[in-house]
Structures are given as structure tokens and as C-alpha cells.
Amino acid sequence: MDDFSISIFPLSREVTQQQLRCLCKVMWQWELCDDCNIAKDCCTASCLWQKRANLEAFFQYYRKVAGLYIPERPMDGLRALSSHDDLIAVIATLRQSPQAHRSALTTAHFMNAFKARAIEELPPAADQNRAFSLAARILAMVNASAENQADGLLEAGIHPMAWQDNISFDEYFTRAFPIQREMIDPAEDDPGQRLVPKQTNRWPNLTAKRLKKLAGLEIIATDNLQNHLRLDLKYRTVDIFHYTSVLKENLLASAKCDVHEDIARGISEGNMPRELALETLLTLKEILFPLDSDSQALLQSLVAKQSFDPDCLRVDTRPYRRPDEKTVQYRYWGSRLADLYEQMEAPTPSGYLEKWMERRSGARYVMMATLGGVVIAVVLGALSLGVSIFQAWVGYQQWKHPVNPS
Numbered sequence: 001m002d003d004f005s006i007s008i009f010p011l012s013r014e015v016t017q018q019q020l021r022c023l024c025k026v027m028w029q030w031e032l033c034d035d036c037n038i039a040k041d042c043c044t045a046s047c048l049w050q051k052r053a054n055l056e057a058f059f060q061y062y063r064k065v066a067g068l069y070i071p072e073r074p075m076d077g078l079r080a081l082s083s084h085d086d087l088i089a090v091i092a093t094l095r096q097s098p099q100a101h102r103s104a105l106t107t108a109h110f111m112n113a114f115k116a117r118a119i120e121e122l123p124p125a126a127d128q129n130r131a132f133s134l135a136a137r138i139l140a141m142v143n144a145s146a147e148n149q150a151d152g153l154l155e156a157g158i159h160p161m162a163w164q165d166n167i168s169f170d171e172y173f174t175r176a177f178p179i180q181r182e183m184i185d186p187a188e189d190d191p192g193q194r195l196v197p198k199q200t201n202r203w204p205n206l207t208a209k210r211l212k213k214l215a216g217l218e219i220i221a222t223d224n225l226q227n228h229l230r231l232d233l234k235y236r237t238v239d240i241f242h243y244t245s246v247l248k249e250n251l252l253a254s255a256k257c258d259v260h261e262d263i264a265r266g267i268s269e270g271n272m273p274r275e276l277a278l279e280t281l282l283t284l285k286e287i288l289f290p291l292d293s294d295s296q297a298l299l300q301s302l303v304a305k306q307s308f309d310p311d312c313l314r315v316d317t318r319p320y321r322r323p324d325e326k327t328v329q330y331r332y333w334g335s336r337l338a339d340l341y342e343q344m345e346a347p348t349p350s351g352y353l354e355k356w357m358e359r360r361s362g363a364r365y366v367m368m369a370t371l372g373g374v375v376i377a378v379v380l381g382a383l384s385l386g387v388s389i390f391q392a393w394v395g396y397q398q399w400k401h402p403v404n405p406s
Contacts, residue, residue: 008074010082011066019084020059021049026092027139027271028253054245057309061223061243062138069134072127080110080123080131089113090135094169098267102146102172103165106132133160136169140272141225141246144172161226170264176226177276179331202334203341208288209295211238211340215347219298221306225272228280229336233348238340240288242302245311247281250274251320278325279332285317287337 006013018039024030033044042049052059066087071079081087093109100108106128114122122128129146136144143160163172211217220237222228228241254270254277266273289299289312302308330337 007077008070009067010071010074010079011069011084011087013084015059015063015066015084019088020052020062022085023062023088023091024048024052024055024249026088026095028249054311054314055249057307057311058243058246065134065137065223069130072124072130078121078123080127081134086113087131087135087138090131091139094132094135094139095268095271098170098173098264099168101166101168102129102132102163105168133163136163140173140267141223141241141243142173142176143224143226144169144176168264170267173263173267173273177273177332180334202330203287203337206287206337206341206344207290207292207295208240209298210344211288212298215340215343217343219302219306221302221308225276225280229283229333229340231336231339231343233343240284240302240308241280242284242308242312244281244284244314245309247277248311248320250277251281255322275328276332278321279328279330281317281320282328283330283333283337284312285315291315 021030021032021036025032030048032049033042033047035044036042036047036049044050066084069081069087071081073079081090090109093105097105106125109132110122110128114120126146133143133145136142144163145160146163146165161172161176163169167175208219212219216236217231218235218237220239221242222230222239223241223243224239225241227239230239232238250270250272251274254266254274257265257269257274263273266276270277289295296313299308299312303310303312
């Protein structure tokens with residue numbers, strides 16, 4: 001890549017293995033072997049870097065997202081991010097201080113970073129905000145833009161939710177992923193016990209296969225966690241966040257986080273609230289894609305054709321759940337699961353005829369069958385009448401023009 005392209009897209013340079021190692025250390029507190037720490041080839045079988053192949057889908061996501069970064073003033077060399085190391089440093093700052101307001105955190109980070117380089121002039125504020133939005137997108141897989149700044153992070157025509165200057169990252173998370181309080185049993189005083197519901201499955205038979213077959217929905221991959229399970233009736237699609245490898249690493253990193261209500265601690269230990277990561281993983285592994293052959297065949301097809309994370313095919317979730325997390329209440333995704341279940345049971349009509357006969361239950365199909373029977377009866381009656389008329393005409397012609405025997 002030429003120097004001009006590098007000046008426009010400074011993070012389009014290939015990320016090195018050592019930078020990816022540093023990224024994993026920052027995001028999930030990986031303790032790497034001595035060879036990894038001095039940038040040598042890893043030869044230690046027990047080193048966490050040995051499972052890097054499981055994260056290749058995430059590494060590809062990182063390369064794609066980071067490569068799209070464009071500085072505010074690309075030609076003068078004064079930019080918030082000049083290398084992948086700069087971006088990883090911003091991710092570390094955001095992860096360590098999720099309770100700091102965005103504006104204060106951004107200013108402090110770049111003042112310290114540029115002071116350490118003996119650079120007096122700071123990059124434009126818009127560029128600093130763009131850097132922190134990019135860091136949030138990689139750290140927690142959410143499209144968080146600064147106020148009045150789209151950052152080129154539009155997805156499916158949806159504007160990213162604004163991360164305001166006077167809002168901390170944990171508060172942004174609370175607003176972006178509201179907990180459905182109606183699903184909490186008020187009789188349970190222990191927050192940890194709120195993960196144990198009285199009813200384990202509120203949406204029986206809700207699978208991706210049935211959503212395609214009965215509701216006519218197309219499964220679409222999304223890398224924005226906020227769009228997970230989002231139903232689009234206009235295009236008849238449902239978005240699925242598929243980076244199970246990231247969710248699993250977040251759960252391993254936050255295994256000791258026993259306070260589910262502490263959003264800041266969840267971010268600092270696992271990049272997102274632990275309950276959110278667990279719910280998202282289980283919507284994929286236990287609800288949408290259970291272990292039956294049809295569901296697994298569909299999942300394999302999505303991995304092959306829509307670039308779903310291949311880690312989705314690894315079915316065992318037990319290493320990532322604590323003993324008190326055998327079941328969950330789906331306080332984050334319960335509403336969207338309910339919408340999908342309703343759509344599966346009573347699909348929204350798509351054609352003109354179905355819309356004319358729209359109902360909220362199976363009565364619509366009874367009416368369709370009845371109308372179809374009436375149409376068939378009318379057609380058959382018309383044909384029968386036509387045959388009778390023809391036979392009468394033939395008889396009349398024979399009477400009027402008798403054939404004389406020779």
C-alpha cells in the first residue's frame with residue numbers, strides 16, 4: 001500500500017502477531033508465555049495464544065473495522081490514531097475507566113499520550129471522539145458514536161446510538177441494553193438469584209429453522225450486538241450476532257464477577273455485563289440452534305455462506321457458565337425473543353391477499369382455506385355449466401338437423 005493510502009487509512013497496515021497478542025491481553029487479561037511477551041514464536045502448549053485460531057473471525061473483524069478509520073486531518077500527520085498500538089491503548093483506557101464521562105476520559109487519554117511523545121498540539125476533538133467510538137466498537141461490539149458524528153458506522157440504515165460527552169461508558173451500556181424489569185421476580189431479594197427462573201423456557205420450539213420455514217424470515221449476520229435478534233418485517237429478516245468466540249472469552253474473563261448488577265465491573269472484567277454475554281450465547285446455542293440435525297445443518301450453512309463465526313459450531317457451553325448460571329431469565333433479550341415467537345406462531349402477512357385477510361391468530365388460514373374452496377367450487381360449477389350447455393347445444397343440433405339414413 002502506497003504512502004498516500006496509508007496517510008488516509010493509517011490503520012490499514014497489516015496488524016502484527018504481537019499487536020494481536022497485546023489486544024488479547026488488554027481485552028481479556030490473557031497471561032501469555034515468556035516467548036509471546038518477547039515477540040517470539042509461541043511453543044508453550046499451555047499458553048493461551050495457542051487458541052488464537054478460535055478467534056480468527058474476531059481478528060478479521062478487527063482488521064476490517066480498524067482499517068476504515070480516517071483521521072480528521074489526514075495530510076498533516078496530526079491524527080488521534082497512527083498505529084494499531086495507539087488503538088489498543090485507547091481500548092485499554094476505555095476498559096479500565098468505564099465510569100468516567102466520555103469527554104473527560106477522551107481529553108485525559110490524549111493529553112497523556114501526546115505529552116509522553118513530547119507533542120504539544122492535540123488532534124482535533126472530532127478525531128479523538130472517532131478514536132474512542134472505534135475502541136468501543138471493538139471492545140464491546142457496539143456502534144457507539146459521539147454526538148452529531150456518524151463515524152461511518154451505519155448498519156442497515158440504522159444510525160448508531162449516540163454516546164454523549166457527559167455520559168460514561170457503563171451508563172451508555174445501561175441505556176443501550178435496558179433490563180426488562182417485568183421479568184424480575186420481586187420476591188427474590190438476592191440479585192444473583194435473579195438468574196434462576198421458575199420457568200426455564202418461555203418460547204418452546206423457537207428455532208432458527210422454524211423461523212425460516214414458518215415465518216419466512218431470512219437469517220442475517222450482524223457484528224453489532226445492539227442489533228441481535230432484531231426483527232425487520234419490511235425485509236423479513238432477523239439479525240443474529242454470531243461472534244460466540246468473543247462472548248466466550250468475555251465470560252472466561254468475568255468468571256469471578258459475581259455481581260450481575262454492576263455494569264462497570266462487568267465491562268472492566270469482561271468488556272460487557274456478564275449476564276448480557278451469557279444470554280446472547282445461550283440464545284444461539286440453546287434456543288435458535290439446538291443440537292438437532294436440522295438446526296446444526298442450517299448453522300453450518302450460515303458459517304459457510306454468510307461468514308458466521310466458525311466457533312458457533314462448538315456446542316459445549318459448560319466451561320463458560322458458573323454453577324449458579326444453569327438457567328437464565330433473558331432480561332436483556334426476552335422481549336425480542338417474544339416478538340420472534342409471536343412471528344413464528346402467527347406470521348405477519350406478506351402478500352396482498354394475506355394482508356386483506358390479516359388476523360392475529362390461525363383463523364386467517366381457515367379463512368384462506370375456505371375462500372380457496374369457494375373459488376374451486378365456483379370454477380368447477382362454471383366448467384360443469386359449460387359442459388351442460390355444450391351437451392344441450394349438441395342435442396339441439398341433432399334434433400334440428402337429423403341425419404338421414406342412406
